[in-house]
Amino acid sequence: MTSLVLRSADLQQTSNAALHNTSEYVSKVPILRRGLPMKVTLTFSRDLQSTENLALVVETGPSPSESTNTRAVMPVSSSPSTNTWSATRVSSSAGTMTVSINIAVNAVIGPYKITAQITSAGSTSNYDVGKCSVIFNPWTSGDEVYMSNDAEKREYVLNENGIIFNGSASYRWSRMWDFGQFEEGVMDICFQLLQQSPEYKADRATHVSKCNDPIYVSRILSAMVNSQDDRGVIVGNWSGDYSGGENPTSWNGSVALLRSWSQYGPVRFGQCWVYAGVLCTVLRCLGIPARVITNFESAHDTNNNLVIEQYYDTYGRSLGSPDSVWNFHAWVEGWFKRQDLGSRYDGWQILDATPQEPSGGSYRLGPTSQKAVKEGDVNLPFDGPFVLAEVNADRVSYSRMWDGSLSTLYTDTYSVGQYISTKAVGTFFRHDVTNEYKYPEGSKEERDMFQKAQTLLARPITLASIRLNGRESFHSSAPLRATLAEESSVQEAPKPEITGAFNISGEPQVGEDFTVTLKLKNPSSGKKQVNAKWCLTAIVYNRTPVKEILNGSQSVTLAPNEEKAIEIPVQYSQYENAITPDNMIQATAVCLEENGGSLLVDSVITLKNPPLQLKVTQRVVLGKTVTVNIIFTNPISENITKCVAILEGSGVLKKPFRVTLPNLKANQRVTTEVELTPYRKGKRGIIVGFSCDKFSDVKGFQTIDVAAA
Structure with a gap:
């Protein structure tokens, strides 16, 4: 009898793709979701005899082994297994056999090699069957990324057309983003990201064996999408000067960025929504449901005290602080179970590739359970205190007076974390998810959660600790640091009795002149003498000042219950060479009452682009x-x-x-x-x-x- 030889193999890419919801991928190899079967047709030189045994072997990673779940040997049998790797004969005729390979629901994701192993008379021969890629499966209930709602799967896994919200709390707008997760080569780049990580380089076999876990995979990717520490995809730049690279606003999608990184290394430049768009692409490509989230008035708390301390001069110019509040910040949520925390924390997990603070030695964030953030459970992995501060920190502002002393401007508990937004399912409308991150501002539940978080951090917040933390952590301004060191206390200025707000008529467009109005009101029964000093500054969206446009001052007398308006005309020639691609101007005013009370009025003006x-x-x-x-x-x-x-x-x-x-x-x-x-x-x-x-x-x-x- 002639030896049994495998002549050809058909991985039935089209029919398998239809079953696995992967028909959109442009790929030379089948893209398969774990927990589902794939059919393979094998053509041999003759029929298999009863004395001959056929097994299929799948392998991934540099050192595949059964003990690490990176290799499986599957004797072809007549009884399928639904949870583990197995191979079942479906049909056989005239030397052609169709086999159904069941992919384990907990399989490692990655590129696989499939081999046919024929054993006859004590001798074994191996034949190459082909290659495939295995990814997570939101359609199978046994997978940690399972999502029951079909409309949500279509949106968060299969949709390539997205919107990312930008702007400010007072003027929100959206930019389109092309995720492109199914484009040619993107899957290979996603695997390349995992293989370029420091974890892979430190211990390849262990790293690959952990890539069955969406918690591990998403955490690696949140680090690899930025270039800090690991020569990942994107170099960040918030200076307003983008010479030597691309303006972050020029990017319209993820594919060009990923391909450029794969060929040439880190791409210059990106900002938060670019990081978020690329991370969302990578997660969706690998089968993890994902969506981009935008948080307006987003806090960056550097010392984990859940308080944002900010400092201004008498004109309202920012004097710098380790803490900041961005007009908006974008991150990503991935949907999966938290086997490490318990089912209470399953669902949306926050991931952020923007390099703000290190986590576990690398610049990354998450996965952080959204439910844990809302409940103030900041003692759980990963990065809960930072995320909670982003959406719900308290805010304290100080003014440095002409003699160098500091006085309190105001404290608020409500302005951080507004209009938390994502694309609505199936439409291009905005879906507000603020209530998924925190209880309503001012409610008892919100304050109870905040106090719980403080207790878990073991850092109760008092005015004394705010001052101490302000002094100890203030490294961005040497002159102010010296002033703080000389101060024995912060002056408690009287609470201002006046109110104020900036207004702008219409929706001015870049290139137009416009007028900013500072409205001051005296709701008290006594006359008020007020000295208002204001400053307009071109900023990057994270409120980094780039160039001052104008400043001024005016004294006004307000009768009881009187409101007066100070008009500040702004000409195009004044801001033409100052405005950044964000089109944002920060207007600030410090309004000093004769009794010493100080009111800070702060607003961000966003100019529209032409259609x-x-x-x-x-x-x-x-x-x-x-x-x-x-x-x-x-x-x-x-x-x-x-x-x-x-x-x-x-x-x-x-x-x-x-x-x-x-x-x-x-x-x-x-x-x-x-x-x-x-x-x-x-x-x-x-x-x-x-x-x-x-x-x-x-x-x-x-x-x-x-x-x-």
Whole structure:
């Protein structure tokens, strides 16, 4: 009898992909979700005899072994196993056998090699069957990432078109983001991230064996998406100067970033929403349900006291502090069980790749149970105190007077953590999740939770400790540190009786003049003499000051119950060379009453970008060229040059497409035609970003429905 030889193997990529909800992946090898079967057709030189045994072997990692769950030997039998690796004969005829391989529900994720092992007369021969990739499975209840709601799975696993909320608490807007988790090569880059981690380099076998756990995998990835410590994907920059790299606002999606990192190393530059967009892509690609979260008025507490201490001069200029409050901050939530904490903490887990503070020796955050944050359980892994402070820290502000002394401006317990937002399921609307992070501000439950967190941290917050912590941790301003060291106490200024607020009429656009109004009101029964000093500063979204635009002062007399307005005109010529791509201006005023009471008025003004339109008037068909019109009007009374548009869109463009537009005269309109050929059917999104010598971060978006040919 001739020897049994494996002639060919068919991994049935198309039919397996349909079963595994992986048909969207552009991949040369099958993408398979653990906990489900895959069918393989094997063609031999003849039928298998009763004296011959067939087994299939799967292996992953550099040192596969059964003891580490990175190797499984599966004798082909007639009885399937639903929880472990097993191989079952489905049919056999004329030397062709179809085998169903059940992938263990707790399988290590990663690239696998499949081998056929034929044993006959005491001799064993091995044949290559092929390669596949195994990922997490939200569709199978035994997987830690299981999600029961089908609409949520479509949104948080399968959707490539996202929005990330930006702006400020007073002006929230959204930017489109192309996650592109199914694009060619992205899966391989996700595995590359895991294999480039310090944990992999320290102990390869142990690292790979732990990659069956979404807690471990997500924590590794939250470190690897930033370049700190490990030459991960993105280099951060919040200076306002992005020479030597790309402006963070120029990115429209994750794929170009990931591919650039894979080829050339860390990519310059990104900011929080870029980190969040890329981390969300990687998690979804690997099968972990994920969504991007934006927190407005997001605190960065450096000393874990759950209090943000900030310092200003008499004009309201920031004097710097280790603590800060960002206009917004974006992070990611992944959905999985917390086997390490108990089922009470299952569900959404907070992950942040923005390098703010180290966690376990690396710049990363999480996974932090969202439920633990809401309940103040800050003693659990990982990074609970930092996240709780981001969404619910108290806030204390001080003013440095002309003689160097400090006086208290105000304390509030409610302004941090507003409008916590994510994309709604199935639509492009905003879904508010603030109540998932904390109890309503001012409620007894919220204060009880806060006190519980303080107790668990064993650092009760008193005014004395605030002062001490302010002195000890203040390293960003040497002159102020010296002043603090000389002070024996902070002056307790009288509580101001006046109220104040900044207002701006309409929604001014970049290039326009506008007026900021400081409204002061005296609700008391006595006359008030008030000296108001104000300052307008161009800032990055995390409130890093870049350049002062103007400052001024004015004294006003307020009769009982009188309100007066101080108008502050701002001309385009004043902010033209100061404004950052964030289009944000911070207005602050310190209003000093004659009795010594000080009121701090603080507001962030966000200027709108001009509109950019995309129009597709034809029916869009797979593989057929379609014309897209880019329509833009120069909004300012000056000529603009260096006009460039960059188009991106998974399934429509395989890489960013750069279009050079003509220089535009004042108020001139241009329409540019671009031809695209979609290569994947279904609902797709096209994002275009426009920049010129005068402004950037102008975005347009168009959804299209690509029909089958």
